[in-house]
Amino acid sequence: xxxxxSTETREMCTSPTQTWFDRFCLMQKLxxxxxxxxxxxxxxxxxxxxxxxxxxxxxxxxxxxxxxxVDHFHTTETKVALTTTVFLLGLAIAPLWWSTLSxxxxxxxxxxxxxxxxxxxxxxCAVSNSLHMxxxxxxxxxxxxxxxxxxxxxxISDIYISTERGSALGWFYLGTLIGPLxxxxxxxxxxxWLGWRAPLYFMAIFTFSTAIFTMIYxxxxxxxxSAGDQEGKLRWHQIAKRDILAPLPKLKxxxxxxxxxxxxxxxxxxxxxxxxxxxxxYAYAAxxxxxxxxxxxxxxxxxCLGYAIGxxxxxxxxxxxxxxxxxxxxxxxxxxxxxxxxxxxVGFVPAGLIIYGWLxxxxxxxxxxxxxxxxxxxxxxxxxxxxMPFLVxxxxxxxxxxxxxxxxxxxxxxxxxxxxxPIAVSxxxxxxxxxxxxxxxxxxxxxxxxVIRKEGIERKTAALECPA
Numbered sequence: 001x002x003x004x005x006s007t008e009t010r011e012m013c014t015s016p017t018q019t020w021f022d023r024f025c026l027m028q029k030l031x032x033x034x035x036x037x038x039x040x041x042x043x044x045x046x047x048x049x050x051x052x053x054x055x056x057x058x059x060x061x062x063x064x065x066x067x068x069x070v071d072h073f074h075t076t077e078t079k080v081a082l083t084t085t086v087f088l089l090g091l092a093i094a095p096l097w098w099s100t101l102s103x104x105x106x107x108x109x110x111x112x113x114x115x116x117x118x119x120x121x122x123x124x125c126a127v128s129n130s131l132h133m134x135x136x137x138x139x140x141x142x143x144x145x146x147x148x149x150x151x152x153x154x155x156i157s158d159i160y161i162s163t164e165r166g167s168a169l170g171w172f173y174l175g176t177l178i179g180p181l182x183x184x185x186x187x188x189x190x191x192x193w194l195g196w197r198a199p200l201y202f203m204a205i206f207t208f209s210t211a212i213f214t215m216i217y218x219x220x221x222x223x224x225x226s227a228g229d230q231e232g233k234l235r236w237h238q239i240a241k242r243d244i245l246a247p248l249p250k251l252k253x254x255x256x257x258x259x260x261x262x263x264x265x266x267x268x269x270x271x272x273x274x275x276x277x278x279x280x281x282y283a284y285a286a287x288x289x290x291x292x293x294x295x296x297x298x299x300x301x302x303x304c305l306g307y308a309i310g311x312x313x314x315x316x317x318x319x320x321x322x323x324x325x326x327x328x329x330x331x332x333x334x335x336x337x338x339x340x341x342x343x344x345x346v347g348f349v350p351a352g353l354i355i356y357g358w359l360x361x362x363x364x365x366x367x368x369x370x371x372x373x374x375x376x377x378x379x380x381x382x383x384x385x386x387x388m389p390f391l392v393x394x395x396x397x398x399x400x401x402x403x404x405x406x407x408x409x410x411x412x413x414x415x416x417x418x419x420x421x422p423i424a425v426s427x428x429x430x431x432x433x434x435x436x437x438x439x440x441x442x443x444x445x446x447x448x449x450x451v452i453r454k455e456g457i458e459r460k461t462a463a464l465e466c467p468a
Contacts, residue, residue, distance in 0.1 A: 051148030056179030091140025092411030118144025170315025310381025348379025357434025
């Protein structure tokens with residue numbers, strides 16, 4: 001009797017539809033991904049965090065090589081900056097497709113295929129002798145490795161219940177934010193020691209390794225009942241049309257006020273990160289600092305420390321707030337409760353930008369501006385690790401699509417900021433440019449206030465219409 005019960009339990013947990021591609025994974029695919037053990041979930045989160053780290057890391061790894069590229073190709077700084085601008089545009093657009101394709105074909109195949117595509121593209125960049133070809137294939141590279149930005153959030157949503165997602169998403173999002181800060185350190189060192197092509201070869205190895213790790217250690221976490229029968233009814237041209245037009249339906253989430261306002265706030269803060277990233281090399285390469293490429297890269301450590309602390313603390317605060325509400329309201333889940341912990345970080349973001357900007361402007365001792373950079377990083381991660389799980393929870397089952405919308409908005413704003421920052425600094429200086437960004441971040445906090453008040457009003461109205 002007990003043996004029969006045990007067999008039934010295993011059959012309920014193990015997916016009956018193992019594909020040939022699943023056989024390459026050391027971890028078994030389960031019908032209910034939330035039944036993975038704690039250590040298995042830790043491995044899965046580690047893999048998707050590594051994947052999410054790749055695209056932002058690649059976007060900034062060429063920063064220390066910009067001056068070398070200008071001389072090598074006998075071109076302008078504006079044209080060289082396009083290598084980053086097109087990359088950010090790729091990060092903005094592609095996840096809209098990847099998230100939908102992952103719902104149709106599975107998380108794992110999409111991640112592996114997209115990262116192999118990115119590997120080929122970055123190899124072409126590394127061997128190219130044309131700046132125009134590098135710019136073109138930097139776009140292709142971004143289109144590939146951007147998949148983890150939205151698909152990774154979907155994987156975490158698959159394996160965790162609502163009250164546990166905050167901490168996992170905090171670590172996941174730490175990968176997306178810490179990448180732009182570590183990249184200049186490694187990129188600067190490789191450029192000094194081996195030349196400007198070395199960072200690109202490094203990215204090829206790194207991206208390919210991530211694809212292999214994903215194939216071996218990441219099980220499929222999306223389970224769709226009777227998906228094969230539905231797929232068989234569609235002809236090839238119908239499937240192609242569905243996949244090509246995939247992004248259009250998910251853009252409707254940007255029309256949901258709570259989602260749109262929340263995305264607007266976090267995207268402005270994220271764009272400020274790239275404005276900071278692009279101005280720091282100019283600030284510390286100039287007198288009185290005169291830092292080398294490696295020394296400039298090391299300056300980004302201050303942000304990394306802020307991100308690490310904010311990621312750990314922010315995710316735990318978000319989960320604790322949701323659990324507190326759940327216990328007080330008979331197990332009810334209300335995603336908006338998460339963003340009430342955003343207040344721990346909103347003040348640090350503008351304060352850090354202003355401190356950094358004006359201390360650099362006044363050419364204060366090099367450590368002092370980095371205190372502002374630390375505060376900015378701490379605040380940004382406290383804010384982000386609160387808002388990310390909210391966006392995943394607010395529309396259950398389509399978290400990857402909502403995150404794809406977030407990627408679209410934040411990366412477009414980041415691309416604009418990357419282009420504007422050098423111009424703004426040369427026109428009005430570091431202090432006033434960072435002050436403007438701080439003002440925009442502070443003003444956009446009103447978006448969060450509106451979301452919380454709106455949800456509160458709707459809840460009171462519902463309570464009056466349906467009294468207990």
